[in-house]
Amino acid sequence: MSLTPDSAVRTYIEQHRAAFLDDLTAWLRIPSVSAQPDHAPDVRRSADWLAAKLTETGFATVEVWPTEGAPAVFAEWPSGDPDAPTVLVYGHHDVQPAAREDGWNSEPFEPVVRGNRLYARGAADDKGQVFFHTLGVRAHLAATGRTAPAVNLKLLIEGEEESGSPHFRALVEERAERLAADAVIVSDTGMWAEDTPTVCTGMRGLAECEIRLYGPDQDIHSGSFGGAVPNPATAVARLVAALHDERGRVAVPGFYDGVVELTDRERALFAELPFDEERWLRTAKSRATLGEAGHTTLERIWARPTAEVNGIGGGYQGPGSKTIIPSAALVKLSFRLVAGQDPNHVEKAVRAWAADQVPAGIRCEIDFGSATRPCLTPLDHPALQAVARAMGRAFEGPVRFTREGGSGPAADLQEVLGAPVLFLGISVPSDGWHAPDEKVELDLLLKGVETSAYLWADLAENWRPTP
Amino acid sequence: MSLTPDSAVRTYIEQHRAAFLDDLTAWLRIPSVSAQPDHAPDVRRSADWLAAKLTETGFATVEVWPTEGAPAVFAEWPSGDPDAPTVLVYGHHDVQPAAREDGWNSEPFEPVVRGNRLYARGAADDKGQVFFHTLGVRAHLAATGRTAPAVNLKLLIEGEEESGSPHFRALVEERAERLAADAVIVSDTGMWAEDTPTVCTGMRGLAECEIRLYGPDQDIHSGSFGGAVPNPATAVARLVAALHDERGRVAVPGFYDGVVELTDRERALFAELPFDEERWLRTAKSRATLGEAGHTTLERIWARPTAEVNGIGGGYQGPGSKTIIPSAALVKLSFRLVAGQDPNHVEKAVRAWAADQVPAGIRCEIDFGSATRPCLTPLDHPALQAVARAMGRAFEGPVRFTREGGSGPAADLQEVLGAPVLFLGISVPSDGWHAPDEKVELDLLLKGVETSAYLWADLAENWRPTP
Ligand SMILES: [Zn+2]
Ligand SMILES: [Zn+2]
Numbered sequence: 001m002s003l004t005p006d007s008a009v010r011t012y013i014e015q016h017r018a019a020f021l022d023d024l025t026a027w028l029r030i031p032s033v034s035a036q037p038d039h040a041p042d043v044r045r046s047a048d049w050l051a052a053k054l055t056e057t058g059f060a061t062v063e064v065w066p067t068e069g070a071p072a073v074f075a076e077w078p079s080g081d082p083d084a085p086t087v088l089v090y091g092h093h094d095v096q097p098a099a100r101e102d103g104w105n106s107e108p109f110e111p112v113v114r115g116n117r118l119y120a121r122g123a124a125d126d127k128g129q130v131f132f133h134t135l136g137v138r139a140h141l142a143a144t145g146r147t148a149p150a151v152n153l154k155l156l157i158e159g160e161e162e163s164g165s166p167h168f169r170a171l172v173e174e175r176a177e178r179l180a181a182d183a184v185i186v187s188d189t190g191m192w193a194e195d196t197p198t199v200c201t202g203m204r205g206l207a208e209c210e211i212r213l214y215g216p217d218q219d220i221h222s223g224s225f226g227g228a229v230p231n232p233a234t235a236v237a238r239l240v241a242a243l244h245d246e247r248g249r250v251a252v253p254g255f256y257d258g259v260v261e262l263t264d265r266e267r268a269l270f271a272e273l274p275f276d277e278e279r280w281l282r283t284a285k286s287r288a289t290l291g292e293a294g295h296t297t298l299e300r301i302w303a304r305p306t307a308e309v310n311g312i313g314g315g316y317q318g319p320g321s322k323t324i325i326p327s328a329a330l331v332k333l334s335f336r337l338v339a340g341q342d343p344n345h346v347e348k349a350v351r352a353w354a355a356d357q358v359p360a361g362i363r364c365e366i367d368f369g370s371a372t373r374p375c376l377t378p379l380d381h382p383a384l385q386a387v388a389r390a391m392g393r394a395f396e397g398p399v400r401f402t403r404e405g406g407s408g409p410a411a412d413l414q415e416v417l418g419a420p421v422l423f424l425g426i427s428v429p430s431d432g433w434h435a436p437d438e439k440v441e442l443d444l445l446l447k448g449v450e451t452s453a454y455l456w457a458d459l460a461e462n463w464r465p466t467p
Numbered sequence: 468m469s470l471t472p473d474s475a476v477r478t479y480i481e482q483h484r485a486a487f488l489d490d491l492t493a494w495l496r497i498p499s500v501s502a503q504p505d506h507a508p509d510v511r512r513s514a515d516w517l518a519a520k521l522t523e524t525g526f527a528t529v530e531v532w533p534t535e536g537a538p539a540v541f542a543e544w545p546s547g548d549p550d551a552p553t554v555l556v557y558g559h560h561d562v563q564p565a566a567r568e569d570g571w572n573s574e575p576f577e578p579v580v581r582g583n584r585l586y587a588r589g590a591a592d593d594k595g596q597v598f599f600h601t602l603g604v605r606a607h608l609a610a611t612g613r614t615a616p617a618v619n620l621k622l623l624i625e626g627e628e629e630s631g632s633p634h635f636r637a638l639v640e641e642r643a644e645r646l647a648a649d650a651v652i653v654s655d656t657g658m659w660a661e662d663t664p665t666v667c668t669g670m671r672g673l674a675e676c677e678i679r680l681y682g683p684d685q686d687i688h689s690g691s692f693g694g695a696v697p698n699p700a701t702a703v704a705r706l707v708a709a710l711h712d713e714r715g716r717v718a719v720p721g722f723y724d725g726v727v728e729l730t731d732r733e734r735a736l737f738a739e740l741p742f743d744e745e746r747w748l749r750t751a752k753s754r755a756t757l758g759e760a761g762h763t764t765l766e767r768i769w770a771r772p773t774a775e776v777n778g779i780g781g782g783y784q785g786p787g788s789k790t791i792i793p794s795a796a797l798v799k800l801s802f803r804l805v806a807g808q809d810p811n812h813v814e815k816a817v818r819a820w821a822a823d824q825v826p827a828g829i830r831c832e833i834d835f836g837s838a839t840r841p842c843l844t845p846l847d848h849p850a851l852q853a854v855a856r857a858m859g860r861a862f863e864g865p866v867r868f869t870r871e872g873g874s875g876p877a878a879d880l881q882e883v884l885g886a887p888v889l890f891l892g893i894s895v896p897s898d899g900w901h902a903p904d905e906k907v908e909l910d911l912l913l914k915g916v917e918t919s920a921y922l923w924a925d926l927a928e929n930w931r932p933t934p
Binding site for chain 2: 204215216226227228229237240244284285286291292297300304305306309311312313314316317320324325326330331332362363
């Protein structure tokens with residue numbers, strides 16, 4: 001295994017760095033905010049801009065795929081080698097809303113470089129991280145003398161990620177044949193810190209539900225009836241209180257069925273990371289940690305399933321008081337799932353548990369939304385090893401492993417395409433995703449280019465996926 | 468003890484019934500809605516109308532007392548006997564909002580008689596029940612040949628009861644000397660049923676609080692942080708779940724301190740009432756009873772202290788889902804109190820209990836509003852016996868005893884004036900307080916007049932309050 005950087009790659013990147021940043025800046029000027037209908041033309045313009053750039057980059061096929069919402073961009077560049085692995089890069093070209101008055105120090109859609117940072121909405125999430133692949137593949141060709149990449153390279157850059165990817169699953173199912181791949185590379189996450197390059201090995205899944213409890217047909221007077229009939233607000237609180245046991249474990253029978261426990265090696269790798277709990281608490285804007293007994297904070301957020309209350313409500317919440325027994329109450333719960341858990345099984349378990357908790361006289365309705373499966377790639381997977389090696393060459397040092405506590409549409413690609421998901425991202429926690437003054441560190445962005453430049457040859461050389 | 472009705476009283480009422488109803492109808496035409504600022508002139512007009520009518524009735528002193536809100540009416544008619552008891556009648560001249568389109572079959576402020584019922588907003592709550600005292604005292608004089616009532620009679624008819632009596636306590640404290648009385652008669656409640664005359668012997672008190680729990684400084688992402696920091700919505704739910712034990716008793720240590728338990732006789736009197744639980748459940752618009760073990764429904768709502776959730780809220784409550792850990796959550800609780808409980812002691816107990824429940828990393832704020840004390844007059848109190856006797860003569864049958872689960876400003880009179888509170892009301896559950904088609908049963912209204920006519924002589928004859 002070589003961790004030696006390639007001087008040809010570095011020279012090529014150095015030579016093309018200015019044009020690359022100019023291009024990225026032009027793309028960042030397009031306010032492709034998918035959540036705001038008046039920006040729909042901008043999202044389309046962003047897709048068209050990217051499609052033109054990918055054609056210019058050399059992709060053999062570039063298509064803008066319409067959806068019922070915003071369009072995605074698909075590109076394909078065959079290697080010419082029938083035995084080469086096929087890799088699908090996932091990212092998104094839409095961005096979060098942003099306005100100067102939210103606290104930005106410059107216009108969010110007028111990119112500026114201050115110090116060694118490029119500030120703009122989408123700089124890190126996700127245009128910058130999509131875009132490093134364009135210069136990456138060119139550097140790969142220049143350094144290897146190839147005219148096509150060493151792997152069959154596909155890109156799918158969606159346009160609705162910041163709106164919850166409402167049409168993504170359908171798009172992937174419909175286009176499954178075109179998207180077929182041996183591995184999915186997600187470039188929409190980050191790494192541990194500026195000085196700690198890491199590869200993420202998995203994301204948690206997500207099942208969400210709303211539980212509504214109904215008591216009296218209308219709000220009734222708490223003086224006349226208080227103490228004598230079931231109160232749905234009390235019942236919903238008892239339901240939530242019963243959700244965890246005293247060790248912080250989810251108390252829904254069957255919830256942990258199938259959970260893939262952390263290995264000792266994985267726990268050791270997590271423990272190796274320079275984790276500063278005080279600093280993490282500041283990021284969490286919280287004052288204490290609390291969670292499942294017997295697990296560290298990193299284990300809790302990356303590798304343990306959870307049940308969390310996202311919202312609770314019922315009765316009078318305005319100023320002052322109102323002496324009522326409310327007619328209804330609700331709670332919104334989200335369950336983060338880890339490898340081995342089946343969202344359908346979790347849904348059944350939660351429904352049975354809730355029905356069991358609710359007292360006589362209270363009617364219970366539960367709605368589950370569409371779930372996201374967890375994904376996890378084993379540490380010894382050859383493609384994961386290749387990603388770590390390519391990153392190690394770019395950063396000239398050891399690469400560590402993390403996971404991601406959140407959940408993303410990448411899980412749909414894993415499920416529909418039956419391919420493992422790998423994560424290649426160079427964003428850092430200070431990049432300010434979804435916040436004012438979003439930026440990308442220019443040094444890290446170019447390390448992303450470099451990693452991408454090394455990855456395709458490494459993968460082709462060291463991995464022959466079994467069909 | 469005589470339960471014989473007085474033919475002179477009945478004759479007088481029969482002769483003056485038409486004029487009495489005409490007058491009441493005129494008063495009901497004034498839309499004295501205290502909760503709606505544009506009706507403020509009507510509330511003032513209602514006070515002036517009543518003051519004029521009380522002067523015409525014969526009261527020696529009649530005054531309209533301004534408050535920072537709507538005015539109250541005070542009237543006084545001394546008996547001339549220095550040893551006679553002094554009685555203060557409490558009621559209110561303001562009404563709940565009402566509009567034809569809420570489901571009324573006639574205009575709420577255009578009183579109509581249909582069958583033997585008078586329909587209008589305020590017919591039962593509370594103009595009708597205030598007004599029966601005017602004809603009552605005249606019938607008392609006519610039948611006894613007196614020129615002044617047998618007791619020193621005072622009236623205090625407030626104008627903000629339907630708005631929560633915000634200035635009542637201050638008014639009573641300021642005018643305590645003028646209001647001084649040996650007993651307070653509240654005519655703003657009702658009786659069990661058309662065929663079951665009852666006297667209410669007490670009301671529960673009320674302490675209300677809002678508990679706010681603060682976690683993260685802002686909503687944080689449940690994927691990134693879920694399972695590792697305390698969630699204030701979960702904490703508020705656990706607080707509510709811990710509020711009761713498995714026997715339905717309030718689990719706040721010290722909450723029951725001082726509670727006057729029901730005697731066997733009181734329990735037997737409650738059990739005598741023709742209580743139909745199915746029918747009661749329909750009134751409660753509920754499907755099951757639930758409450759403190761070892762007590763009947765009537766005991767639970769009349770004589771047992773409770774803790775009830777009036778509102779709970781935190782995080783996202785809109786459509787769909789939002790994967791957050793909310794930064795804050797709140798619960799609004801009301802505690803109904805019974806005789807022997809001190810609201811200040813309850814407040815201290817709840818504060819200590821809540822502080823004890825909240826996990827590390829969650830900040831807790833509690834606000835208590837102003838409390839209402841419980842009131843309870845012993846069954847053997849001579850004034851209570853007199854009320855029951857007067858009602859028994861009017862209804863020509865046995866009178867039973869109830870309590871009231873709600874709480875009212877009468878408790879302020881009890882506390883400030885140091886006088887026992889008695890209840891004299893003839894409204895029935897079907898009268899539709901605060902609802903469309905409010906009405907009063909004309910037969911019962913005249914029984915109210917008759918009870919009032921018997922009461923003052925009975926009180927003067929059978930009760931010499933110790934000063
Ligand atoms: Zn993103
Ligand atoms: Zn009233």
